Structures are given as C-alpha cells and as structure tokens.
Amino acid sequence: MKIIAVANQKGGCGKTTTAINLAACLGKKEQRVLLLDLDPQGHSSLGFGVYNEDARDLYDVLTGEIGIEDIILPNVFTGVDVAPATKMLAAAEHLPVRSDERDIQLEKHLAPIRDRYDYIVIDCPPSMGLLCFNALTAADLVLIPIEMSLFGMHGIDRMYEIIRELRERHGRKIPIRVLPTLVDSRTRLCRQFLHEVGERFADDVLSVMVQFTVRLKEAVRQGVPIIAYDPTSTVAVQYDRLANELMFILQDPAAAVGESESETLSRLTAMKRAFEEARSRLAGHGGRQKVVLRFYDFNGRDVKLAGSFNDWRPDQGIVTRTENDFVEKVVMLMPGAYQYRLIVDGIWQEDPSNPEQVPNYSGGFNSVLQVEEEQETASA
Ligand SMILES: Nc1ncnc2c1ncn2[C@@H]1O[C@H](COP(=O)(O)OP(=O)(O)OP(=O)(O)O)[C@@H](O)[C@H]1O
Numbered sequence: 001m002k003i004i005a006v007a008n009q010k011g012g013c014g015k016t017t018t019a020i021n022l023a024a025c026l027g028k029k030e031q032r033v034l035l036l037d038l039d040p041q042g043h044s045s046l047g048f049g050v051y052n053e054d055a056r057d058l059y060d061v062l063t064g065e066i067g068i069e070d071i072i073l074p075n076v077f078t079g080v081d082v083a084p085a086t087k088m089l090a091a092a093e094h095l096p097v098r099s100d101e102r103d104i105q106l107e108k109h110l111a112p113i114r115d116r117y118d119y120i121v122i123d124c125p126p127s128m129g130l131l132c133f134n135a136l137t138a139a140d141l142v143l144i145p146i147e148m149s150l151f152g153m154h155g156i157d158r159m160y161e162i163i164r165e166l167r168e169r170h171g172r173k174i175p176i177r178v179l180p181t182l183v184d185s186r187t188r189l190c191r192q193f194l195h196e197v198g199e200r201f202a203d204d205v206l207s208v209m210v211q212f213t214v215r216l217k218e219a220v221r222q223g224v225p226i227i228a229y230d231p232t233s234t235v236a237v238q239y240d241r242l243a244n245e246l247m248f249i250l251q252d253p254a255a256a257v258g259e260s261e262s263e264t265l266s267r268l269t270a271m272k273r274a275f276e277e278a279r280s281r282l283a284g285h286g287g288r289q290k291v292v293l294r295f296y297d298f299n300g301r302d303v304k305l306a307g308s309f310n311d312w313r314p315d316q317g318i319v320t321r322t323e324n325d326f327v328e329k330v331v332m333l334m335p336g337a338y339q340y341r342l343i344v345d346g347i348w349q350e351d352p353s354n355p356e357q358v359p360n361y362s363g364g365f366n367s368v369l370q371v372e373e374e375q376e377t378a379s380a
Pocket residue numbers: 010011012013014015016017018039043124125126181182183210211212213214216217220
C-alpha cells in the first residue's frame with residue numbers, strides 16, 4: 001500500500017480537485033483506493049457527493065473513540081472508498097498528544113487498513129498544522145499541485161524545508177512531485193510560470209500538467225470526478241496520465257493497466273520529453289535568451305540593428321525601446337557568437353561602444369556579440 005499526500009499550504013491551488021480525480025483514476029485502473037479527506041472544509045467529501053455534517057470523521061479516530069474502519073464510506077466511486085471530513089476535524093489540531101508522537105498519529109491509525117488498499121490518497125488542508133504534518137510523515141510520496149499564478153509558488157520552499165526536516169526526524173525518504181495546475185497556456189504569464197517551475201523544481205516536476213477548465217468546477221458541483229462527468233475531456237486524460245505516472249514512480253508499473261514495464265518506461269520517457277519541449281515552446285524561448293543592447297550615443301537618431309542573427313535585415317525580429325538618453329534593442333538568441341552592425345539614420349556602421357570587432361568583406365568592421373549560457377548581455 002502506498003500513501004500519496006496531496007499538499008500545499010497555499011489555498012485554492014487544486015489539491016482537492018487533484019485528490020478526487022487522482023483517486024478516481026486509480027480506482028478505474030482496478031486499484032483499491034481510499035480517499036482520506038484531511039481538510040475540515042470537507043471539500044473532497046463534497047466533491048464525491050458524500051459530505052454529511054453529522055458524519056464521524058478522523059477526529060473521532062484520533063481521539064481513540066473509534067477505529068478508522070468505522071468512518072470509511074465504501075464504494076463511493078469505482079474502486080474508491082472515502083474517509084470523509086467535517087468541521088469537527090479542525091479540533092484535531094489541538095488534541096493533546098505526546099510530543100514525540102505528534103507526527104505519527106495518522107500513520108498509527110492507518111496501520112489496521114494497510115492491507116485493504118493499494119493507494120491512500122490524502123487531501124491535506126491549506127495550512128501547515130498537525131494534520132498536514134501527519135499526512136506528510138505517513139506519505140510515500142508528496143504531490144504538490146502548484147497553481148500557475150502570480151503567488152502560486154509562494155511558500156513552496158518552506159514546504160520543501162518541512163518535508164526535509166520530517167525526513168531527517170523519521171529517517172525516511174519522502175519523494176516530492178510537483179504538478180502544475182490551472183494551466184492556461186494562452187497567457188504569456190502562465191507560460192512564464194511554467195518555465196519558472198521547470199527551472200526551479202527540475203526533476204521533481206511531473207511530465208503531466210492540468211489545464212484550466214470550467215469542466216472541473218462543473219464536475220465538483222455535480223459531486224463526481226471528471227472521468228465520470230466528461231471522460232473524453234483533456235483534463236480527464238491528464239488526470240489519467242497523472243495516475244499512471246504516480247503508479248510508475250511508486251514502483252507498481254505492472255498496474256499501469258495493459259502495459260509492460262518497458263512500455264510504461266518508454267511512454268513516460270516520451271511524455272517527459274514532450275513536456276520539456278512543450279514547456280520551452282510555451283515559454284516562448286526554445287532555449288533562447290533575452291539579450292539587451294543599449295546605446296547611449298545616438299540621441300534622437302533612427303537606430304536599427306542587423307546581424308548574423310536576423311540575416312542582416314535591419315530590425316527584423318527585434319524590439320526597440322527608446323528612452324530620453326538611450327535606445328535599447330532587445331533580441332532573443334541562443335548562446336553563441338554573432339556579428340552585427342548598426343544602421344544609424346540609414347548609414348551602416350559598427351557599434352562604437354563595443355571594442356570587439358572583426359573585419360568584414362566590404363572593408364569595414366562588424367561588431368561581435370558573445371551570448372553566454374543563461375545571462376543577459378548588455379553593451380553600453
Ligand atoms: N484545472 C482547473 N481548472 C479550473 N478550475 C479548477 C481547476 N482545478 C481546480 N479548480 C477550481 O479552483 C478552486 C480551488 O480548487 P481546489 O478546491 O481543488 O483547491 P484546494 O487547493 O483544494 O483549495 P483549499 O486550499 O481551499 O483546500 C475550485 O473552485 C476548483 O473547482
């Protein structure tokens with residue numbers, strides 16, 4: 001049995017949506033799944049249409065009043081049981097427990113049902129309290145959905161730190177996987193975020209991402225997972241892939257139904273490559289960097305830039321920014337060496353501010369621009 005904790009202290013990043021749909025996709029693949037709602041808001045229970053204010057929940061289990069078996073609602077969806085949450089669960093944050101046992105309560109209470117499930121998916125609350133610590137400690141994998149928005153990455157470093165501390169305290173490895181959510185690749189900002197996430201979390205980023213769609217909101221409102229509400233939608237496919245990928249990571253490749261281990265491996269490798277390509281394409285860079293050339297010597301004059309990067313066509317593919325005392329030329333370039341000239345008021349000349357020059361075929365000089373790996377180049 002493997003435990004996947006879906007966690008991020010940032011609210012509204014898609015934890016619950018991911019927990020519900022991941023659980024449902026695993027269930028569809030003939031896995032025995034328990035969705036454990038660890039959020040007193042009870043949104044996972046709602047999303048599966050089983051929220052009941054008077055239900056008993058993990059609070060009663062943590063107080064030792066009843067066993068975890070007693071709160072489980074069986075067969076809520078194909079292959080999926082749900083352990084629901086109610087507002088009462090908030091009180092669990094304040095239960096008196098021995099300090100050396102604080103983080104392992106949940107793990108202890110899950111022990112009697114370990115053999116009943118292949119996967120337990122935990123929907124964590126949006127705060128780093130006792131409940132979340134317990135989930136992280138019990139987890140075989142922490143799945144962090146990151147919303148592709150301005151504040152989406154806030155607090156993630158702190159989460160990594162906490163997971164590292166827990167790892168050390170309990171002497172266990174807890175792999176982390178990052179899932180970009182609410183991806184709207186039509187917006188440039190979102191493309192930038194995707195690029196940033198890829199750079200920052202590198203190998204922890206999954207090959208799959210979840211796009212923004214109102215279909216998910218509609219499904220939640222109906223109390224069913226997306227694979228039941230709209231099974232052919234892109235997000236249904238994306239969540240199915242997420243399930244496959246996590247199953248593989250958690251070393252159960254044979255369970256990725258109908259595939260041999262090598263097929264799964266090659267599919268995941270291909271997906272990873274496709275994702276990398278999509279990400280760099282979406283980021284609009286394709287490995288290119290922004291290079292800014294700034295000129296102070298041409299106040300009020302018409303300045304164009306031509307070089308080996310734009311087939312010597314003046315200003316083609318170049319963005320010009322003019323300020324009072326300088327002109328900037330912005331161009332996206334791969335690392336490497338380029339030659340260029342300026343065209344000032346229609347007259348071709350070398351860049352007077354750049355001492356790097358090479359003779360050209362017309363008896364003059366071309367200026368030389370060296371673009372290093374990952375840095376902006378400015379000429380003054
Ligand atoms: N891919 C998506 N496209 C569109 N809407 C989405 C998507 N994922 C989630 N949402 C919507 O965004 C809102 C927040 O999602 P969700 O409840 O899953 O986040 P959460 O991280 O669990 O929030 P909380 O921190 O409050 O528990 C919900 O209204 C949900 O329907």
